[in-house]
Amino acid sequence: MASSDKAPDSMPVGDGSVPPGKPMTVGHQVIDKSAQMLQTLKPIKQMSQHVCTFAVYGHDMSRQIEAHHYITRVNQDFLQSAVYDSNDSSAHLIGVEYIVSDRIFDTLPHEEQKLWHSHDHEVTSGMWVNPGVPEMIQKSELENIAHTYGKFWCTWQVDRGDRLPLGAPALMMSPQVVNMGVIKPELVRVRDNKFKVSTEELRKQRANFAVSKPGNARAADYWMHTGKCFAIDIEHVEMKMLEGPKYP
Numbered sequence: 001m002a003s004s005d006k007a008p009d010s011m012p013v014g015d016g017s018v019p020p021g022k023p024m025t026v027g028h029q030v031i032d033k034s035a036q037m038l039q040t041l042k043p044i045k046q047m048s049q050h051v052c053t054f055a056v057y058g059h060d061m062s063r064q065i066e067a068h069h070y071i072t073r074v075n076q077d078f079l080q081s082a083v084y085d086s087n088d089s090s091a092h093l094i095g096v097e098y099i100v101s102d103r104i105f106d107t108l109p110h111e112e113q114k115l116w117h118s119h120d121h122e123v124t125s126g127m128w129v130n131p132g133v134p135e136m137i138q139k140s141e142l143e144n145i146a147h148t149y150g151k152f153w154c155t156w157q158v159d160r161g162d163r164l165p166l167g168a169p170a171l172m173m174s175p176q177v178v179n180m181g182v183i184k185p186e187l188v189r190v191r192d193n194k195f196k197v198s199t200e201e202l203r204k205q206r207a208n209f210a211v212s213k214p215g216n217a218r219a220a221d222y223w224m225h226t227g228k229c230f231a232i233d234i235e236h237v238e239m240k241m242l243e244g245p246k247y248p
Helices: 026-038 120-124 135-145 185-195 199-205 222-226
Strands: 047-057 060-075 078-084 093-101 148-154 170-173
Touching (some): 047 185, 060 093, 078 148
Antiparallel strands (some): 047 060, 047 170, 093 148, 148 170
């Protein structure tokens, strides 16, 4: 069965487009525009931030991607974000990340904490960017994010050429200052040129940000402590059946 660290055996047939499919008809465009005007779309309208940063595959840290987070703040200690591979109108939804404050993180079981990554280096290094927002305006928010932890599941590995969301989700890690957590300079350069920012200048401006002190029991960034991470394997299991008709 599928595994998050195994490339799919084959790709869908078609002309190579991502995703495969015919162009949208005028009729469907009208339907979508009409629904957009008539429906509230409340969850989407709660998205208040666009963040561009980078992520690393936990099971293969040679693979690094630019990630665009569209964030909703649920409360002061919890944020949730839809993650895309770009900020274009044709961007692909590649995953979801949940973000909690260090106060909430410290309440999680030790085994659960292993699935999460820290954000302090991601912020202080200048990797975490809110495109178009002046640094002065976002300073207090950045200082808050430096004290948070995230759990990011990638459901569509577009960087390896997957034309559809295939296989099992992959657990992603955050940029770090050591070993394979260091983001490739070329990726950073391309991002900086796109949004007209300087990661190096941002790093200097954020040098005095306070960061979370490592707690005695914190197990985030598990790969840094152990040299190991996690992959998801899909297995056949017996279904938990409800009372009622039996099926062959």
